[in-house]
Amino acid sequence: MKNVALACIAVCLLSFLNSCSHPKKNSPDGSAVNNIAVIGTGADLETINPVFAEEVTAGEIGELIFPSLVDADFDTLQGALRYSPMLARSWEYSPNKRDIIFHIRAGAKWSDGAPVTSRDVQFSYELYGDKDLGSVRQDELDGLKKESGGKLDIRKCVEVINDSTVTFHFERFSAAQLSEAGLPILPMHILDTIPRAELRNSTFNRHPVGDGPFSLAEWKQNDEVVLASNRTSVLPAPAKLAQLVFRILPDHGSRFEALKSGEIDLMTDLDTREAIELSKSSTTVRVVATPMRRYQFIGWNNIDGERYAKSNGAIIVPHPLFGDSVVRKALTMAIDRKSIVNSLMSEYGREAIGPVSPIFRQAYNDSLQPLPFDPAAALSLLKKEGWDDKDNSGILKKGTAKFSFPLTIPSGSPFTLELATIIQKQLRDVKINAEIQQVEESVFWQQVIGKKFDAFIGGFEVPLRLELAEFWSSDLKKNPFNVVSYRNYRVDRILSETASMTGGQASDRLWKEFQTILSSEQPCTFLFWEGNVIGVNKRISGTRFSILGTTYHAWEWNVQ
């Protein structure tokens, strides 16, 4: 018996000791061990290849490994994107401004020593545009010049002039041109040897060869992704940090504890309570909020989602409860958005009046006032529309129909549940019954995109180019992100006209009109704008948290 027990213990200890076998490495450069910044992130990556990378962290890592022709920055004073050279040392427009000629920077090399040429640029765009590969960035090529019949021939619209010159041909001059020419560039000499059908599962996606300020040093599954400074990079320079480590901590609470204890240097998406706690009591962590680009809203399905889904989009009829804009207006007036912002968001939120972010200073309609919180007026509006509580049951009725519906929210988000509970209570005060229905997140989005819901609470991050057609255009099949199925032909015209403009007063006027229409029709109840609230250890210097991403210009970060 004793021997058996001892043998068991010995086996267990041996397996633990074996795990501790020490593969000591030499530090990458003298002081490197102390020159490491650690970012806490919630989930492991699926791929680093920008052709397929869908998640935010994978996208940010991809941009640090594979820089694009141009470096984008967001001008917070003007509320617009600005571009500076990156892989392209310069560029010039053709006289009609439909073509841009890029001159590739000399000396740019992939980490395996091969030179970066204009053929890499063309090849990368071929990958992004390959219908069979199904790149998530496919729609970013919409502005490139198409052949007769609408077919996109990348070899013609991204034309290689010589090894250091490449010309992009666009359909028309627009503000989006440089953005469309700004996708990450990939190494042709490696990826061209992999059959396209195998590219999604290729080892390159986990062991990439890049040319940016960082290269991938190690990717430990479900544990951490380690980027190391790429000493040969000229795009724009090797990172000052020896390593930038993305540690995977799935539990938000554990991530926050790790930030406070100094095990990680940075975490995003702090909630308001955490931000306030750190601001008040932490001596090592500072809190930074990026400009507000994300809005939360209650999506009222403007159409009968069941019938729409069953008919495969052929039958579009108004929703029995939310099809009428007067009812939607009453619902918004029944919800105290200001107190929600004050209690849940504090200084990190701002009441929303529409889907145009305040970051777009020229286009934002600051003359619009939010609808007042007025439950009595809301009840009166609903009464005019035939909703009444004649039998004093506590729920409004119209004929035999009760004003009762499921309010769908994604599960696993205490914040959204708290928000939903407040909204449920406020709707109850105007005799409307909202049953909170928590649904697992992937199912939630499947239902929302498929329009199989009555009402939900969700959020969208708006694009940095003010283009909102995909969220508000009436063609529901073409624009799956018009989740509330809003349809207004004047809005369609505005969206179409602004798409062909490059900013300016006329465009701003149209955007203001757009916001006025949405405010009057309330396709959904806009709740609040929020930025990304970041906690960062004070030992990290050189950070510039941009609206463009947490690791924006991370090659300039350093450890003090």
Add this chain to the structure above:
Amino acid sequence: MGVERAIKSFCSLMVIYTIKRIATAIPILFGLVTAVFLITRLLPGDPTLLFISPKVPASVAVQLRKDFGLDQPLFSQYFDWLLKVPRGEFGYSFTYQRAVLSVVADAFANTAILSSVAIILEIVIGITVGAFAAQFRGSFFERLISMSSLVVYTMPAFWVAALLLLLFSNILGILPSSHMHSVGVEYMSAGDYWMDSVKHIIMPSLTLALPGAAGLARFVHTQISSTMKQPYIMAAKSFGLSRWRILLSYALPNALLPVITIVGLELGGLLSGALVTETIFAWPGIGRIAVMAVLARDYPLIVGCTIISGAVVIAGNLAADLLYSVADPRVKVSA
């Protein structure tokens, strides 16, 4: 010669018994995996949604479903998969874009380390505390252990983890709150590296071990208390042997036999506990892989995790039965 023959006969009995148990385990595992295979595919949620934006043309989603083999009828998917299993092919993980076996093997090694340490802690703490409680029968100390072990036994893993994190990481600041190693561990000296590993494993292994240890302590306490009433213990006492000698030499070894069975059954509990513990402490083991696989609707990986977990539980039970018959000569396995 007689002893040799007896040993040979015992060993052959054990081999036959083991083979029989493995043969019985195969249909159990098969049933488990079949149920999981079918249930996961009936869950709402589409794995392709995670890989492609809704803006991408529907044809791409169709192609991806084809690549994943999801365009086939359910039973065709099942039989295709089943035919590959004997060749060691458990499919291809959608999310990791690697063979399931390789993903699960990496993660399982980490879970094995954590579970091994947890099980040692559970046995050591459980037996020690249980024996002490029995030794101080009727005292305040016994009542304290009895009550506190009941409290700890009923604590869910996430609560134990939260308390440990608060104490050791937040207040005292002596233990790291997550992962198997610190950042930059590869540049540490061998001693520091080893110490770093120990520091990282303490809280997750205690989270796994403490509730089980509390249960074990209560069990050992009861066992020893009843053993202490046996005539041979009375005889030992009449010979003037010390209390501790009686406990360690006579009462404890006899009380410990059923512990083997309990520990064997605990393996399943450790694996289910790992789902929560590994998520909270960011331990890159099979528990985390399983949670992620379910959320991502990574069907092949879910089934892979199920096979491994099922096999471990069955193996644990079998090992407990075999050990029991080795430890107690009165118990004979029957071929």
